[in-house]
Amino acid sequence: MSLEFNIQNETDSGGRRAQLVLPHQTVETPVFMPVGTLGTVKAVPQDTLESLGAQIILGNTYHLYLRPGHEPIRRMGGLHRFISWPRAMLTDSGGFQVFSLSALRKVTEEGVRFRSHLDGSSHFFTPEHSMDVQIALGADIAMAFDECTEYPADRTRAEESLRLTLAWARRSLDYHTAHRHEVLWHGEHDSPVPKCEGPGAPATCGGADGAGAPRGSWSAWSPSARDQGHPATCGGADGAGAPRGSWSAWSPSARDQGHPVSAGKDRRSQSLFGIVQGGMYTDLRKESAERLVEMNFDGYAIGGLSVGEPRDLTLEMISEVLPLLPKDKPRYVMGVGYPDEIEQYARMGVDMMDCVLPTRAARHGLLFTSEGRLNIKGKRYAEDQGPADPACDCMVCQRYSRAYLRHLMHSGEALSATLNSIHNLAYYLGVMKRVRATCGGAATCGGADAR
């Protein structure tokens, strides 16, 4: 089975509190997914992502296909192993980047011919090829290959784009169904997993600690413990002091270990989500949603938003589409948004979101804080010894001053991107954590008392 989606609670405004049980992680939703375009969330190491409580990250199929290539990644055991990320992963289909990044694109019924933005080489992406690449990468969730309708698009254009996207969705699904067993970790059985948190949890999880292990349970899979069974991940990022999972099964010196498994059902497989398009036309969006629901995907995304439209239109489209999607499956809005947006959408019933904004803004010195946005380059911070965000408990706000962050930014120092990104991710993940906490009880989620 590819995923379980267990809804704990639903509020009056439609927000849901759920567990999304994936092969590599049980993800608490609603969830924000940091973007790790090229197999790295820019400037933030994987252990820091783990400390921040990131449960699932996104990888970009287009970029990874071009470099280093999906075949090398497949040969090396898949993307989780390649980048050493034992938790959950989602790959987009490449559709969006093909349209936004590459040059000389030619779209036909068959697919898209384009030139790489890296070296101008010619490539042809079809739904089938996109599935192939995503299967090779082996994320927990793959996305159907779609055509992301530009904004603005007139009705005719939106209709044609939708027709293509639906045809491609069908082909994506058919091919994926036929080939998903090729995912490297497909069908691996889960071993019984000790409960890693709470009373009675063992001191280590998933195996014996090697002597002198500094980091808890992952060391069960250090080179001296190579004959251990499958490592187990510890589900959930909200637990205090969650151990670091079991990436060390792939530690370069323990190459014969399998993939870590989640505490889920047997015989895992990769999920495939469909993507609702239709431009800004409610009836086209409706048609898109209905046709995709008929196809019975594992989950549904709303694509083609945050492409330049005014924010009230984004909200309108989400409001119109959400009710059309199955309640019992995860709903994912792609490419959003600002902190207040992601909170708003989560409280409406969106379960998953991704955006480059926290990390990209960070690299430009824009920090999201409980006091609003600030640009750390500002002269006013030159001698400000306070933290970026007085209400934040992230490792950056606990240790570094605004003055230092400003200095790093002005000096063009690499640490600037890292520290700013850590804070912004902590902020975003904190927003979602707060929504989850307040959506746990029916009375509190989505209302003014949610704080």
Added chain:
Amino acid sequence: MSLEFNIQNETDSGGRRAQLVLPHQTVETPVFMPVGTLGTVKAVPQDTLESLGAQIILGNTYHLYLRPGHEPIRRMGGLHRFISWPRAMLTDSGGFQVFSLSALRKVTEEGVRFRSHLDGSSHFFTPEHSMDVQIALGADIAMAFDECTEYPADRTRAEESLRLTLAWARRSLDYHTAHRHEVLWHGEHDSPVPKCEGPGAPATCGGADGAGAPRGSWSAWSPSARDQGHPATCGGADGAGAPRGSWSAWSPSARDQGHPVSAGKDRRSQSLFGIVQGGMYTDLRKESAERLVEMNFDGYAIGGLSVGEPRDLTLEMISEVLPLLPKDKPRYVMGVGYPDEIEQYARMGVDMMDCVLPTRAARHGLLFTSEGRLNIKGKRYAEDQGPADPACDCMVCQRYSRAYLRHLMHSGEALSATLNSIHNLAYYLGVMKRVRATCGGAATCGGADAR
């Protein structure tokens, strides 16, 4: 008192095993000092430096003077506080950068007039001014303002340069002696420090853990513990799992805390080291050493090496000069070197070294390993799932493959610099750790059995 230098052991080849007790840290020597030019060891956060066991880092006076400026840093409590580094720090005098980086330099007896490489503004550095800047920065050790003799230099040039350097050394010392009480932490009393390592050590060091503290003892100084006394650092970087010291005394929300103190004597002050110059002329080096020793500095550096000369000449100069320096004071060779060099010099009796090489090489993809140097960009590593260094236990070699490191480098990803630098620093610090371990007993240090 400014420093204590307690020699535990000396080997036949001249290598010493010692503790250098500084105001902010008791440093185990021989020691390698990572370079944190602009108040950051490029691409490596301070908590990672602590995990790596870095005991003392170097800051560049020239760079910090230009940006953000020594007066702002002084106002903000000094460099330790500004960058949140509770362990030891050394600042160079600015002499080398003035000569190597700035444009339009004019040297007179008085000092050096130069134009900033940043914006062309005009500045005048004198020994007195350099002392002023270093006092404002407040490192544990400051360096005399010298003229770094270029290579090659004919005899006349080397003589003139030496004459100037000696005159400037005298002025540096006089000014520093008269003004070092202005260092912000000068004269602070040490509080009794609980032993942080070994049997009987308390679970936390230096104060009560705040509830839910994730990182051990530093949280004693979190915002909820503001009335605690001076935090204590834990001396020694070789202890397993050394806690993170007490930087949180400066956490942006605990601004009224004083500087962390080391487990040393009362009434701390900044040390000043003299720098032996003289080009590649043994007799000039001898004269330089003798004159500096007469001046009675707290320690002695050998400067003007690794400036383009062949390595056997570097070795020759070090061999000639070391015996001329007082045995009972620390000896520091500036700007060296490759891993085999630093090991060699340490075993000869050099106590301290600094070099940008591990971090700079890292950013160019050059990794130092137990199997020799490798350039991670190499095609041969494209699918190499082994660690950078099979013999290395650093966090990078434990988690990431060569293939991934290569991918990051080729993709121009920020994480590349960070991971490569972490490994190289671990390698360098590991070399020194090994030398210290084998220099502890007289029979083993410096010989073939030292491994």
